Amino acid sequence: MVIGGTSAIAPLWSGLLAGLNQAAKNPVGFIHSLLYAAFPKGFHDITAGGNGAPGQPYQVGPGYDVCTGLGTPDGNAITGILTDTGRRKKAAGAK
Numbered sequence: 118m119v120i121g122g123t124s125a126i127a128p129l130w131s132g133l134l135a136g137l138n139q140a141a142k143n144p145v146g147f148i149h150s151l152l153y154a155a156f157p158k159g160f161h162d163i164t165a166g167g168n169g170a171p172g173q174p175y176q177v178g179p180g181y182d183v184c185t186g187l188g189t190p191d192g193n194a195i196t197g198i199l200t201d202t203g204r205r206k207k208a209a210g211a212k
Contacts, residue, residue, distance in 0.1 A: 130190075133190060133192050133195070134148075136192070136196070137195065137196055137199050137200070140196050140199075140200050141199060141200045145199045145200075148199060151198060151199060152187060152195070152198075153187070155198045156180075156181065156187050157180070157187075157188070158194055158198065159187075159190065159191055159194040159195040159198050160187045160188035160189060160190055160191060160194075161188050161189045161190075161191060162179060162180065162188045163177050163184075163185040163188045163189065164177060164178060164179055165177065166184075166185075167184055168184050
């Protein structure tokens with residue numbers, strides 16, 4: 118049986134971000150631009166399936182897609198991406 122959705126992933130992402138904040142020794146802040154810039158690194162791409170909703174035929178495929186977004190996170194890889202200070206500054210537009 119498949120179980121999931123936002124009620125399942127929201128607390129998991131919260132826990133991951135709490136761990137990232139500890140690893141970075143600072144709040145990681147707004148991470149969205151970093152995650153999209155680093156994609157596909159940091160994620161396991163979902164390449165099979167879809168949402169299965171009648172009239173909403175979103176199917177998944179390689180890379181970003183409407184149904185799964187970036188895919189499932191790889192916590193260790195994301196920690197490496199977000200704790201690299203130079204990369205965070207570059208993505209934030211700092212000089």
